[in-house]
Amino acid sequence: MIKSKLIFLLFGIYFGFVLSRVEASDFNLIYGMFTGADLKLAWVIITAIVVGCLGMRLLYALGNRTSGGQQVKVSLKPLRRMNIAGGLVFGLGWGLSGACPGTVLAQLGEGKVLAVFTVAGLIMGTYLFAVMKERWPGMDR
């Protein structure tokens, strides 16, 4: 249990490091991607998807097993109407703050003070969802 959490910590360190190194945490690049002025991050995302997809194919070809011999269980997300509405809300937040839930952590680590407010907002937004979900359990279908 402790060992697996250490692995997640190491994966997190790696992910945060990479996001910072490729400037995914740079406000200008996110702004540039959405205004079409600089598509570097779009290419980062497209490359990541292609590499991720090829990697998953390879994992599948090798027997779809984890290093411990378990069957790999791919997490499947059902298609919902809220993928669209929620996605639009998310996109507005992405464009406003110049960060997504992952890259804002990289901004924080890099010492960008304003990212503290984005993180605080993310926590509040998540809590707000939990409150709304309590009242309207079917709202995110």
Added chain:
Amino acid sequence: MWEAVFVESWPWWAGGIAIGILVPLLYYSVNTALSVSTGYGSLIRLATKQPRLRWFAQQGFADRWGWRVFFLGGMVLGSFLAGRLEGRPFYTAEMGVFTELLSWSLPHYALYFLAGGILLGLGARLADGCTSGHSIHGLSTLQLSGLVATIAFLIGGIIIANLLRMFILGGITP
């Protein structure tokens, strides 16, 4: 070599490859899908002894010190290391062109980024995922929900960034 890895910013392909291999690597080593935004729920769960809201009572939050806490914490640590090696200052009030072009007061900046964060948090939960879960993981595993959500993310981002450019940043793109 040191300069290219730790000081100069990486080209798009290097970052893309490094991020993309996370998806199969996470499955291979811990049988887990790449996911970030749900981790903010884990942070709230960590701070509450007895969750009153039903959403926090779900299986994924049963362990207060769940893996997401470590993953998110690691991300802050990793980018902190990257910043130190790169030679960034420890902290900065800058946020790209946004703070370059505007001279708002701190409360205004705070409210602006807080609002952005709230939309991110609420939107990610309503959409059932964020850039990591839907765009990187979802599209890597060829899921329709990932495609639909990613297109919606992009539409929202393009709309707001262009409004920002026209009405707040004075038509300037970096």
